[in-house]
Amino acid sequence: MLSDNNNDLVTTTTYCCQFTVFHLPLRFRDLVTEHYVFLTKTCITTSPVSTMTIGIFGTWDHQFNATEQALTDKIKNNPCYPFTIVKDVFVLEYLHENIWKGSLLLIASTIGTACYMNMEFGDHHKYTGFLVFSMCLSLWLVCSGAFRRRLVIDHKKKEYRYYIHTHLRHRGPLHQIYIRMIAQKSGQVLLMYKLMLNGYKIEERELSGFSEKYELLECQGRRIATKLNLNYFDYQDTSKRHLVIHRPKIILSANNDRNNPPV
Template structure:
């Protein structure tokens, strides 16, 4: 798999490594549509014809940092009378530990390469290969979830074998818009697209085992 630095090709800029965080916060299909207008290969960048690269950090990085800071602030500004109880100290210590673990586990930079020239994808963490396989194992999928009132919500997910699922849109009730965006992304990246149903005529299979 070609690497930008070794081959002299451009790599993804630092700011784009955090681009998925904004989508996770705003979680609207409109935000994704705006990103696609500025970069038709979003969330990837086209390194060369038929080769797409995505470098990113997990959003658990900021979540762990936030948890760590909140717990430290609570310890710092709480009076001894409030934190004398062992269960309170245990809760705050647990929060600090979980926050640190999330930060440390999320700090390594992820890199996903779709190489259609070779017909393989390559996923690495901090330069260490995690997996490499044929292109049919990577896909864009529409996932379904529902609340206690029976309302249906859809997520748009980029996933694959041994890949960390990347949520492109968190929750939306607009099925048609989500399907359109999912099909568009899959077509531009030349990936398989799957509907939320296991068996559906809306699947678009471009790569077979």
């Protein structure tokens, strides 16, 4: 998702470039427009390469489950993975992972409270606040994750829609949703790669686990993006491996065209 700094950068870039384009002769507009599209797309859809080291909780299943093979099997079973086709649109429905975290925390809090109350303590109120806080936090996680998320990609209308329960949270153009590969360090040198579905004002969604095989994972990511007709971006901000299908539109003023006739 976009940060506030990226939003400000995109807005500032838009105003500056629109002002520049409107006051240039027609023969220079195409060049300025091309650079504006590239800069705007970079601000909207890219993020810095992650340098945070992966912990044991991020790679515990790497040795037991082949990420590439698991993803290949999912694509074979569902060519539109992770979406399904419903009335000529791509639909993805899922529950937020908070519901599982909250459920585990709720079970642990309940067991811990029962054991604590059955133990002989001089002051039973000593740790009561911590147990109550754990119960409240687990209930909040369960309630926040219980509403089903629904992401719809409509190529006929050239937009995507993001719902939580039945409430429409965001509607945006297709250039703001994309498939992206991310990279994180595992140990001192080794890089691990993962495919993500991300976009503006939607929740980031994992498409694969971590893998060392960059080329194979890239091939699968580009295959998914091509099937869904979405943009694909490499983990590096500046890369020739980006697959850009949708670009932001630039609206030029008709009045300015009359004021600046072709030379």
